[in-house]
Amino acid sequence: MKQFLPIFLLLLSGFTSYGQLESGTLLPGNIRTTDIKGDSVDVFKWLAEGKTVVLDIFATWCGPCWSFHNSGYLKQLHEQYGPQGTDELRIVAIESDGTTAESELYNSALGNWTTGVKYPIVNNHTFSSLLKISFFPTLYIIRPNKRVFEVGSYRGNNEVWQKAMFPKKPIDLLTISGMTSRTFCNNASFDQKPTLLNLGSEDITSLKADFIRNGQVQQVSNAAAIPVFSEIKLPLPNISQFSVTTLFEAIVKEINGNPLPENEQLKFTSTYLRPVVETDAYRILFTTDFYPGEITWELKDNKGKSILKNTYNPGPGQFGSGGEDAHKTFTHDILLEDTDISCLTLSISDTGQDGLTSFNPNVNPVPGVEIQKIDGTVIKPKMDSDYTFTSTRNILTKFILSSNATEVVADKFSIFPNPTSGILNISNSFEDFTDYTIHVTDMMGKQITPTYQNVNFVDITNFNAGIYFINIFTDKGNAAFKFMKQ
Secondary structure (H helix, E strand, C coil): CCCCCCCCEECCCCCCCCCCCCCCCECCCCCEEECCCCCEEEHHHHHHCCCEEEEEEECCCCHHHHHHHHHCHHHHHHHHHCCCCCCCEEEEEEECCCCCCCCHHHHCCCCCCCCCCCCCEEECHHHHHHHCCCEECEEEEECCCCEEEECHHHCCCHHHHHHHHCCCCCCCEEEEECCCCEECCCCEEECCCCEEEECCCCCECCEEEEEEECCEEEEEECCCCECCCCEEECCCCCEEEECCCEEEEEEEEEECCEECCHHHCEEEEEEEECCEECCCEEEEEEECCCCHHHEEEEEEECCCCEEEEEECCCCCCHHHCCCCCCCCEEEEEEECCCCCCCEEEEEEEECCCCCCCCCCCCCCCCCEEEEECCCCCEEECCCHHHCCCCCEEEEEEEECCCCCHHHHHHHHEEEECCCECCEEEEEECCCCCCCEEEEEECCCCCECCCCEECCCEEECCCCCCEEEEEEEEECCEEEEEEEEEC
């Protein structure tokens, strides 16, 4: 994600590490003081009036604090829910580094912290012990019952903010992470545990769910209570060493002894797919997101040999966004020469460390990898795990060569002259008319020409001197021929 800098900046000096107020605990004491304008601040008074309170604990030198401040999110909350809005919320920003002067609020190296801010700003580090401040920024949401939620890694999640500030239901479990689909070659193991966050107004004392494996149902339950503002990992069993395509489902059906209506049940699915390539030729369709220049992918066999490697051009926007290669599907026809391959791995790397998540599903094609036979039959569809990763993702495919079609086609085609400095001719000896496509790759497997159909020559005049391959694809099989450009 490009919106925010890293969430936390650890304090280098000035405080003992307290470990933060734990989410779900009660605010241990009042924050009663005056802000930089001389107006009174009394958190307990606001809570007693039924207001929710947000505390933004920051330091004037803290870069991540400044980034969040400049996002304008707290200003928006104040306008919508503060005294001039629905009057449900109070926000207080507290500068908590005792080594910085109050003047730094107006003239810090980062900028003026008071510009456009209509909620109270307090310059007082004495509350650091009460609030257990160990890093900046620290953001607390405090409900009228004094229960505290430490925002932490949810800082950029508006749904978490809304539900934490203003609970609408006694029971409200929010999905933080679900289950994703995977591919595998020979054997796989399932160990996924969806993460849920209790943002309702009541503790959850019991939870029951169905865990379904290819239609076989097993009931699971949570042994411990889930207090408000606490997380739970759904206690699904680990399944090891299975070798067939398997559909896993998890459905939360009962909370606190009460069955959930079907439209309120939490449902998760994950397909562990064993895609099998049964010919020596197949097709990869790779779809980029908004930041194509961050992407590198490489196809390797189980012997570590690189078959194809590709990158895409960055765009003209910030961080290389946009451009001709953004939100685009690229087609790559692959011909495997080694029939002793048992597994193919396509590794995707993303330097932005946010996967391929920058897209609008209502407008853009979903990023990821689709694998097809040459005739268009889908072997592996795009999956959510193709784009929901951080820095790397591996996609595995089983390879089983089931015929000697390659040798048959190779006997029917010939290329000449070889070596050549200009025109490379192509001829075939099929008795009946046979459609075919061709393209040229370099020694690294990179496609360097468009895909041509039914041509009888390729002009390689502008190629650099070296070794290349011409790859031929037909419905009767496929072949590759090595040639030299002089």
